[in-house]
Amino acid sequence: MSEPEIGTKIARLLDRGLDDMKQGTLNRLESARRASLENYHMRETVVGVGHGHGGQGASARSGHEWHSRTAKLLSAIALLFALGGVAYWQALQQSDENEDIDIMLLVDDLPIDAYLDDEFDEWLDH
Amino acid sequence: MSNFLAEAERRAYKQALFAVRDEHLALDIVQDSMTKLVEKYAAKPLEELPLLFQRILQNTIRDFYRRQKTRSLWTTLFSSFMPRNRETESDEYDLLETLQSDGASNFGKPHEQLEQSQLIGLLEKAIKTLPVRQREAFLLRYWEEMNVTETAKIMGCSEGSVKTHCSRAAHALATMLKKDGIEL
Numbered sequence: 001m002s003e004p005e006i007g008t009k010i011a012r013l014l015d016r017g018l019d020d021m022k023q024g025t026l027n028r029l030e031s032a033r034r035a036s037l038e039n040y041h042m043r044e045t046v047v048g049v050g051h052g053h054g055g056q057g058a059s060a061r062s063g064h065e066w067h068s069r070t071a072k073l074l075s076a077i078a079l080l081f082a083l084g085g086v087a088y089w090q091a092l093q094q095s096d097e098n099e100d101i102d103i104m105l106l107v108d109d110l111p112i113d114a115y116l117d118d119e120f121d122e123w124l125d126h
Numbered sequence: 127m128s129n130f131l132a133e134a135e136r137r138a139y140k141q142a143l144f145a146v147r148d149e150h151l152a153l154d155i156v157q158d159s160m161t162k163l164v165e166k167y168a169a170k171p172l173e174e175l176p177l178l179f180q181r182i183l184q185n186t187i188r189d190f191y192r193r194q195k196t197r198s199l200w201t202t203l204f205s206s207f208m209p210r211n212r213e214t215e216s217d218e219y220d221l222l223e224t225l226q227s228d229g230a231s232n233f234g235k236p237h238e239q240l241e242q243s244q245l246i247g248l249l250e251k252a253i254k255t256l257p258v259r260q261r262e263a264f265l266l267r268y269w270e271e272m273n274v275t276e277t278a279k280i281m282g283c284s285e286g287s288v289k290t291h292c293s294r295a296a297h298a299l300a301t302m303l304k305k306d307g308i309e310l
Contacts, residue, residue, distance in 0.1 A: 018137065
């Protein structure tokens with residue numbers, strides 16, 4: 001028997017085998033098909049309405065877009081605040097450090113040479 | 127689209143079942159394929175759908191194999207830490223026997239139908255034992271009635287390879303069935 005003959009006979013038998021499939025499997029296949037088609041139709045409808053069918057502006061899609069835009073805007077603002085906060089905190093830290101150094105200098109006993117140094121006196125006069 | 131899917135879903139399910147040998151996985155694969163087809167190619171003309179659907183289906187099955195390969199690699203790596211309780215592994219492949227016994231449990235059917243369902247059971251079992259590429263080529267060529275060029279396109283191989291796979295598969299099936307006393 002040639003290959004195409006074998007193939008055709010086997011295909012025919014396999015086709016007959018499809019009729020013996022369990023009802024539960026058939027039901028699940030049907031619901032899978034429906035789910036795929038419904039998802040697509042839902043998305044298509046939403047896109048269609050979102051693109052504006054004569055002034056139906058408040059569609060689910062445009063609402064969703066509004067939400068996502070607001071979320072993006074709020075995230076950007078939050079990020080700016082965070083960056084500002086970090087910059088402020090760093091500046092504060094810096095001034096604290098400067099104050100600490102000044103205090104240390106003022107409190108510390110200066111070596112005697114410092115008082116003898118004319119430039120130091122000039123600096124103090126400033 | 128709906129009519130096309132309704133017409134193709136059973137064969138698609140069987141193809142997936144031959145490949146993965148698990149009803150739930152086969153159903154998942156078919157649903158995934160249908161969803162992808164509907165999402166991406168709903169606007170395509172009806173005559174292009176069979177080829178596209180088959181391509182998606184075969185790719186989804188291949189994805190399953192890839193995932194399974196990765197999973198089995200991890201399983202092998204950790205198998206030395208696990209208790210050995212895999213004696214029943216071969217039981218995973220009893221699905222066709224179940225289908226066969228389901229067919230045989232229809233007492234109301236005549237004797238001929240019983241014989242036929244047993245024959246189909248044996249045939250499906252034989253198809254499952256074929257190497258993946260041979261099975262894929264054979265089913266696409268003869269069950270899905272694709273030509274050699276279309277089959278090669280779906281399988282991503284040369285037309286010569288498709289012919290070789292088909293020829294080997296047909297002869298292997300005929301030999302296996304002959305062993306069970308079935309002449310085609």
